[in-house]
Amino acid sequence: MRNYNLFSGIFLLALSLGACVKAYRLGLGSGGSPGPGFIPFAIAALLGLMSLYLCLRGVIQIVKGYTEKKAFKEIGWGKALLVLILLAGYGVFFNFLGFPFATFVFMMSLLWMVGRQRLRLSLAVSLVTAACAYILFVVLFDLPLPRGSLWQLFGE
Amino acid sequence: MEIGHYILYGLQVAVQPANLLYCFVGVFTGTLIGVLPGIGPVGTMSLLLPVTFHITPVGAIIMLAGIYYGAQYGGSTTAILANIPGEASSVTTCLDGYQMARKGRAGLALGVSAVGSFIAGTITIFGMIFLAYPLAKAALKFGPPEYFSLMCMGLVILTFLTQGSMFKALMMALLGLLIGLVGLDPFTAKPRFTFGFKELMDGVGIVPVTMGLFGISEVLLNLETKIKRDIYETEITGLLSSLKDWTTAKWAILRGTTVGFFLGILPGGGAILSSFVSYALEKRFSRHPEQFGTGVIEGVAAPESANNAAAQSCLIPLLSLGIPPNVVMAVLYGGLLIHGIQPGPFLLRDHPDIFWGLSMSMYVGNVMLLALNLPLIGLWVRILRVPYPILFPLILFFCAIGVYTVNNSVFDIYLMVIFGLAGYLMKKLDFEPAPLAMAYVLSPILESSFRQSLSLSGGGLSIFFSRPISLVCMVLVVLLLGFQLVSSYVAKWRVQAEKIKTYEGE
Numbered sequence: 292m293r294n295y296n297l298f299s300g301i302f303l304l305a306l307s308l309g310a311c312v313k314a315y316r317l318g319l320g321s322g323g324s325p326g327p328g329f330i331p332f333a334i335a336a337l338l339g340l341m342s343l344y345l346c347l348r349g350v351i352q353i354v355k356g357y358t359e360k361k362a363f364k365e366i367g368w369g370k371a372l373l374v375l376i377l378l379a380g381y382g383v384f385f386n387f388l389g390f391p392f393a394t395f396v397f398m399m400s401l402l403w404m405v406g407r408q409r410l411r412l413s414l415a416v417s418l419v420t421a422a423c424a425y426i427l428f429v430v431l432f433d434l435p436l437p438r439g440s441l442w443q444l445f446g447e
Numbered sequence: 448m449e450i451g452h453y454i455l456y457g458l459q460v461a462v463q464p465a466n467l468l469y470c471f472v473g474v475f476t477g478t479l480i481g482v483l484p485g486i487g488p489v490g491t492m493s494l495l496l497p498v499t500f501h502i503t504p505v506g507a508i509i510m511l512a513g514i515y516y517g518a519q520y521g522g523s524t525t526a527i528l529a530n531i532p533g534e535a536s537s538v539t540t541c542l543d544g545y546q547m548a549r550k551g552r553a554g555l556a557l558g559v560s561a562v563g564s565f566i567a568g569t570i571t572i573f574g575m576i577f578l579a580y581p582l583a584k585a586a587l588k589f590g591p592p593e594y595f596s597l598m599c600m601g602l603v604i605l606t607f608l609t610q611g612s613m614f615k616a617l618m619m620a621l622l623g624l625l626i627g628l629v630g631l632d633p634f635t636a637k638p639r640f641t642f643g644f645k646e647l648m649d650g651v652g653i654v655p656v657t658m659g660l661f662g663i664s665e666v667l668l669n670l671e672t673k674i675k676r677d678i679y680e681t682e683i684t685g686l687l688s689s690l691k692d693w694t695t696a697k698w699a700i701l702r703g704t705t706v707g708f709f710l711g712i713l714p715g716g717g718a719i720l721s722s723f724v725s726y727a728l729e730k731r732f733s734r735h736p737e738q739f740g741t742g743v744i745e746g747v748a749a750p751e752s753a754n755n756a757a758a759q760s761c762l763i764p765l766l767s768l769g770i771p772p773n774v775v776m777a778v779l780y781g782g783l784l785i786h787g788i789q790p791g792p793f794l795l796r797d798h799p800d801i802f803w804g805l806s807m808s809m810y811v812g813n814v815m816l817l818a819l820n821l822p823l824i825g826l827w828v829r830i831l832r833v834p835y836p837i838l839f840p841l842i843l844f845f846c847a848i849g850v851y852t853v854n855n856s857v858f859d860i861y862l863m864v865i866f867g868l869a870g871y872l873m874k875k876l877d878f879e880p881a882p883l884a885m886a887y888v889l890s891p892i893l894e895s896s897f898r899q900s901l902s903l904s905g906g907g908l909s910i911f912f913s914r915p916i917s918l919v920c921m922v923l924v925v926l927l928l929g930f931q932l933v934s935s936y937v938a939k940w941r942v943q944a945e946k947i948k949t950y951e952g953e
Binding site (some may be wrong): 298299303306310313317318321322326327330335337341342344345370371374375381382383394397398402405406407408412434436 | 614615617618621622624625628632634635637639640663666667670671836837839840841843844847848851852855857860861863864867868871875876877878894897898901902905906907
């Protein structure tokens with residue numbers, strides 16, 4: 292039987308405690324004129340109480356013999372993390388490499404590293420995607436997408 | 448007479464060439480993503496939100512709504528031919544639709560599904576016109592306490608109807624409310640939870656939130672499973688088949704439409720719930736329930752009509768009350784707000800073109816879908832053959848570009864990554880993302896109605912219980928929460944009793 296309650300409970304409890312502190316500092320105001328922190332504080336406090344209950348439920352389940360270790364085995368960290376890192380990397384290099392080249396690299400790495408496609412096919416699909424996207428978004432839609440500060444360095 | 452005049456006005460708006468084009472783009476894209484498993488209407492609508500910034504608000508809402516109801520049509524094609532529900536609302540269609548295809552009746556299944564969806568759509572549009580108008584008039588009398596209570600009720604019903612634990616769904620709704628409060632306080636302009644990021648001053652954008660929770664997380668989940676695509680090779684003929692089949696289907700279509708129409712209006716309802724309920728009802732009241740799942744025509748006609756009716760009737764509470772009943776409508780709500788239009792009772796007075804234009808464009812869209820779907824089945828099947836390892840990088844790329852172009856900021860890509868991870872973990876840990884997204888959208892209005900109500904009452908909470916509409920909503924909230932609490936204890940008690948019985952038996 293799956294039991295992830297303790298992990299999610301602890302995470303949400305920490306989050307709600309942090310939100311409570313932040314909201315309290317914003318000012319709670321009074322009943323007739325609630326301050327900017329009033330509603331966030333009330334919501335975070337309620338979430339905190341529910342998280343505490345979830346933690347307790349998790350602890351009780353562990354005491355009764357359900358294992359917690361199984362939780363992370365079922366999560367495909369490898370591919371999921373790789374995809375998320377590549378997406379974040381796309382954001383990091385978007386302005387530096389420029390839209391077309393960053394897109395090519397992003398597509399290439401997804402197809403080749405995550406999708407396990409052949410190198411030639413990955414190259415072809417990435418090239419076509421980058422070229423079509425450039426024509427569609429930059430030439431036709433005239434969207435202000437970065438050309439890349441790297442190429443400006445070379446230009447200068 | 449007044450309504451007749453507005454219907455004509457709406458038709459005039461809908462058939463303008465630009466709006467016809469937006470309607471076509473919407474329903475075509477909708478059908479396409481309906482066919483493709485792994486990307487749903489929420490992700491696609493979020494993806495196309497930035498594109499709508501450059502077009503008129505009417506065109507934008509026509510296109511976005513087209514994606515949702517178009518997806519319902521598309522989802523059935525894959526369900527029938529490949530036993531893959533392109534959309535969650537097509538799961539029930541797989542049961543009998545695929546069996547019909549295996550028996551060589553794929554054409555009839557596709558025909559019934561398309562025509563049934565068209566009939567359901569048509570009936571719903573007229574139901575929508577006649578219901579939304581008086582509802583909006585009545586809603587003019589609503590004050591902040593009524594709005595607050597109505598939204599609370601909507602959120603609680605949504606958490607009540609979610610698949611998993613209601614307790615966890617409520618937690619997610621609370622988290623969504625907190626995320627919705629990020630940004631400047633509307634009353635004092637004090638920044639809240641911005642952590643020094645100027646990009647968060649306007650709040651967390653709807654596009655990165657929904658795209659991350661529903662688009663990215665779905666891709667991550669799909670990467671773990673192999674999507675089996677056994678496309679049933681068959682000659683698609685007999686779309687309109689015999690009169691006997693249609694007589695059987697006719698009543699199932701009407702019953703499905705009725706169920707879908709009413710479940711679509713209810714908060715928390717929508718296409719998914721209505722297709723399941725209509726299938727269950729159809730089976731329950733059938734003279735031959737044992738044949739369900741073996742390829743009976745009612746098993747396709749009822750859920751397909753229901754999901755289409757619901758996909759359109761859920762616009763009623765959004766447009767007349769300003770309250771999105773489900774997460775898809777929440778995205779549409781966000782889209783309207785971005786265009787500077789506040790959905791609600793004043794929408795009909797201030798922007799009649801949007802309400803009437805949209806209503807009539809849905810009729811036009813239904814005609815387009817009927818014309819599109821049947822002849823293009825070959826194309827949809829071919830698209831379905833594109834392997835997922837090639838498809839998912841494209842989906843991710845479009846998500847990233849869609850998010851970036853909202854504010855031309857890479858910060859939004861990072862936000863999308865965070866919400867993608869959150870959505871992925873939530874699904875793994877049995878938390879539902881829908882209540883979070885819905886609460887996030889409702890959060891700013893919920894807060895302002897609450898604070899306005901407290902100002903009106905001088906700080907007393909009794910204001911929510913002293914006005915009839917608000918009282919009814921609050922009573923319903925308490926009843927639902929109480930019911931859930933009691934039923935979970937009863938379930939636990941039964942399990943304990945079972946254990947004791949088994950122990951005594953041994």
